[in-house]
Amino acid sequence: MTDDIDIAPIGLLSGKVVFITGASRGIGAAAARLFAAEGAAVVLAARGTDALERIVKEIRAGGGVADAVALDLADPAGIRAAVDRVEDLHGRLDGAFNNGAAGQRPGPLDTTADEDIDEQFAVNFRAHWTAMKAEAALMRRGGGGAIVNTSSIGSRRANPALPAYGAMKRALNSITETAAATWGPEGIRVNGITPGGTATEMIEEWEAVSPGIIEANNAATPLGRMARPREVAEAAAWLLSDRASMVTGAILPVDGGAGA
Template identity: 80%
Template sequence: MTDMLTGKVIFITGASRGIGAAAAHLFAREGASVVLAARSTEALGKIVAEIRAEGGVADAVTLDLADRAGIRTAVQKAGELHGRLDGAFNNGAAIQQPGPLDATSDEDIDNQFEVNFRAHWTAMNAEAELMRANGGGAIVNTSSIGSRRANPALPAYGAMKRALNSITETAAVTWASQGIRVNGITPGGTATEMIEEWEAATPGIKTRINASTPLGRMATPTEVAEVAAWLLSDRAAMVTGAIIPVDGGAGA
């Protein structure tokens, strides 16, 4: 490890599994004090215990991304634990509802909007408020390769993630003078539990993802988290408003 995040307090949503859990371990190894948020208190407790056993600093707060008041409370709790907030990885717990555009119900759209877009909007504003009090900070939002192109398999998901790209760029410009950097990452196929769930709903999707990726495989969650770690570090001090692909060349 390079101590890239030493001394920083970083809040991570969707931290109970997948990219979020990988980020929790990686950021702690890189020296950050991490505050993990997700609905599953049992899974969070296990990750916190693992990080502490390795000598890291970790705490957990329960968070339902569909609960706007709960999001604000969780972010505030992260600030209270350490007296400040330096970074946030809004990795979310994205909802995917496979199906063609004309078979996506109004309820599906509402549910995906709540978690895949509005939760980020609420979290970013709460995080920025804390960061201003300490002279600035950095925010990274997890978007998706599906936000960069037509997405017939996941039409609502792709639309929400494209909207997330827009507010990421807007926040970067709006808050730059306050010392707050805001960037996004767009992972391609990543070997997470969510992909396994998608495979169960649409058999063969993993094979198609691998075939469409120039590097020939999906990313590991840690490989995606590495990019977020760099963006949250001072090594990316001149990077803001960027939407960075982490997709093995699939979007090229």
């Protein structure tokens, strides 16, 4: 499935500085292109710096503003340094899309290894906690901003095949709501999105290990298909924009009705 959607940009993020983690592929890469097209100056972060540089060159060639920074989400100091780099480049931060994720090897709770749990905690929970604190500190100095965290449909219900992944994403929902309540008085909005099956490299990796995942997802989704990464990024763009100025503490499903 291609990620082409024939929707013209409308300047939804015009004039904003937006930081995107996990921006080298999948939803993060789609968000990088979309946010830039909607007028944002984007700072892209991921481990895959070669892929980041290709996206940066593409955005700049189209007249957009983009920079890249190397980031390992398992490294708290590296996360803080990446946010510091945003300040060095632009002097402020208006929006942040915390999108990186670690996939879990599919398997039941009984066989989930301690190493899997540690990785899920580091990347799918602690990294967002660390990033939000650093992002909020920079936003606070500029008078406010908006943060969007990528969770998962797997956080909203039992997740027998990916128990550690689902547990950490559910914990992410909790700190998203808590941050919204804590930082709202300072003009910082915090929301989450819970994508369902999305046509990314991660789902292809799961399909290779557990054939039939994509077919089962489509059968359980009222819209009958996987989401395109751009479609998920569109929801994040709206939440980061001033159009969502009264929305905070929301966990928005972007799952084609699969969680209904």
